[in-house]
Amino acid sequence: MRRGLIFLAAWALAAGLAAAQKPVIAKTSLKVGQPAPDFTMLSDQWEPVKLSDYRGKKNVILAFYVLAFTPG
Amino acid sequence: MQAYQADLAKLQASDTVVFGVSIDSPAANAAFAKQIGVTFPLLSDMNREVLVQYGILDSFDKYASQGVKAEWARRTTFVVDKQGLIQHIDEGRDAVNPNTAVTVCTTLDSKAKS
Numbered sequence: 342m343r344r345g346l347i348f349l350a351a352w353a354l355a356a357g358l359a360a361a362q363k364p365v366i367a368k369t370s371l372k373v374g375q376p377a378p379d380f381t382m383l384s385d386q387w388e389p390v391k392l393s394d395y396r397g398k399k400n401v402i403l404a405f406y407v408l409a410f411t412p413g
Numbered sequence: 414m415q416a417y418q419a420d421l422a423k424l425q426a427s428d429t430v431v432f433g434v435s436i437d438s439p440a441a442n443a444a445f446a447k448q449i450g451v452t453f454p455l456l457s458d459m460n461r462e463v464l465v466q467y468g469i470l471d472s473f474d475k476y477a478s479q480g481v482k483a484e485w486a487r488r489t490t491f492v493v494d495k496q497g498l499i500q501h502i503d504e505g506r507d508a509v510n511p512n513t514a515v516t517v518c519t520t521l522d523s524k525a526k527s
Contacts, residue, residue: 409445
């Protein structure tokens with residue numbers, strides 16, 4: 342009985358730890374027709390680029406790539 | 414990225430700007446752009462805020478219990494129109510090929526000019 346309780350406690354602790362360490366990967370929730378979230382990021386020329394600066398002026402393609410120096 | 418570069422003239426003619434985005438530093442992106450011959454800006458989301466907002470942060474967490482993990486962007490392309498609205502999304506392998514995104518932009522442009 343006591344061993345069972347200890348086992349249960351250990352299992353709960355492990356499960357809790359596993360849940361806490363689960364990576365936070367946001368699901369792609371954006372849909373066509375929704376506003377693109379605004380951002381300001383630094384370019385490779387160390388200049389800030391703000392998405393909303395292009396509103397009313399240009400269409401924008403945002404091509405997210407995995408990592409620099411990887412193919413694709 | 415090179416495929417987007419190949420279509421850059423067509424995109425610019427359609428009133429479209431192209432940005433690459435990753436978690437790399439501006440310095441790494443500058444070296445990468447030079448290596449692959451890309452002339453459009455590559456943007457740095459070093460704190461992953463934009464990737465979280467766009468819902469495309471991915472990670473390698475096999476050793477997360479040891480306190481190490483790696484993060485990166487899921488390959489995704491968004492086409493944003495002049496109103497700031499998302500007009501098209503390509504995910505995964507589809508995002509490597511810019512054809513659909515180019516067509517969406519040229520169509521948006523011809524509609525705007527008609």
